[in-house]
Amino acid sequence: MLVKGVVFHLDSDLPSEARCLLEDFRLAVNNSIRVGLQARVTSRNALCKIAYKEFRQEHPRMYSQHLVSAFEVAGGVLKNHRRRFRKDVSCRTPFVKRLMMKAENQAYKLDRVSGVIDLPIRAGFHVELRLVVSEYHRKYLDDMSLSLGSLTVLPNRVIVAFRKDAPKPFVPESALSLDTNERSLDGVFVEGDVAKAIKADFHDIAIIQQLLHDRRRRLQKKKAHDRRTSRNLCRREGAREHHRIDYRLHQVANSVLKFAEERKSAIVLEDLKGVMPKRSRELNRRLNMWPRRKLHQIIEYKAQWKGIPVVKVDPRYSSRTCPICRRIQDSRMGAEFKCKCGWRLDRHINASINLLQTAISKGMAGGLWFNPGAFQHDVMMILYEPAMAARSEPNGTSGVVGVT
C-alpha cells in the first residue's frame, strides 16, 4: 500500500473548538508518552490497555477514536526515542511540542467534491473545516482509485493521506540510465538503436548547501559564547535552506519521471548504499551525500506511485570501466574517460552507460539492448536546469502550495 500526504490550507482560521481539541490531543499524547516510558511499552495496543481508563476520566468529552489515535502518535514518538536511546543514553525525554492532532480515516469525513472536512470534537458536536482546493488538489480528490487515510490537523493547515495499491510497473520500451553526481544527474537515454546523452543539472543545490555551511560556521563563531542562541539560529537557517533544496530535488525528480513516463522508460540508478566519497571529513561527507540519497528516495517513491520500473545496480567500477572493451582503468581520470581502445566520453555519461549495461546483463525486463557504438556524441537532452526552479519557486505571494 502506498501513501501520499497532501497538504491543504484552510479557507478560514481554525474554529476555536478545534483548537481546543488540538491542545487536548497534544496533552493526551504527552501523557501517553510519559505512561509509555514508565511502563516501557511502545505499541498503541499496550498503551491503550494501560492508560485508556484513566485517560477517559481525564478527557471525558474527547471523541474516543481521537484518544486511541493519540496512543498511536505517542507510540511512534516512543519508538523513535527507543531507537535513539540505544545509541545515546543521554538523549532527552521526548515530548510533542507542536500543536497537532491526527484522526484515523473512520474518525473524520471528507466530502471530496466540496472539499469540506467534518471533524467530530466530542459526541454530538462536530466542526467543519473548509479546504482551499487547487488544481493540484483536484487530481487527488477526483481520483477515486485513491482511498482516504489519516488526517493530520495543524493550526494553519491539514494533511490528508491518500492511499492506493502499488500499480504494476509497465514493461519498458526504452531505458533511462542515470549516474548521480553532486551537481547533476548525467546519463544516457536508449530507445531502439538510438542512444543520446541526457542531463539534469542541479548545481544550485550545491551552492545553497555551501551557503548554508558557511553561514552556520559564521554563526557558530559569532555566538560561541551563547550556545543556545547559536543552536536556535542554526536550526532556523537550516530549515529554510532545507526547504529550498527539497523543493529543487522534487523538481528534478518530476522532470525525470515525466520523461520516463512519456517514453515508457525503465529508470536505472546506482545503488548508493555504502557509497562514500573517500578523503573527506565526516561532516562534509554527510552534507554532500544527503541530497543524492534524498533524490533517489523521491524518484523511487514517485516511480512506484506511477508504475514506472526502477532498477538499482551496484556502481562499483562504473566510472572506471570501458563499455567497449571492458578494460578497467587504474584510477579516475579528468572530466573525460579515455580508453586505450580509442573510446572516449564524458566521465559521468560513461559511468551511466556502464550502469545500464549492468542492468541489462542482470535481465532488465523488456529485452532491451544497448550498443555503445550507437551513442550519438553530439546530442545532449536537458531534463532540468536551475533556471527552471528559479522561475517557479513559491515565494509566498503566488499562492503555490507546498507538497510533502
Ligand SMILES: [Zn+2]
Ligand atoms: Zn576500451
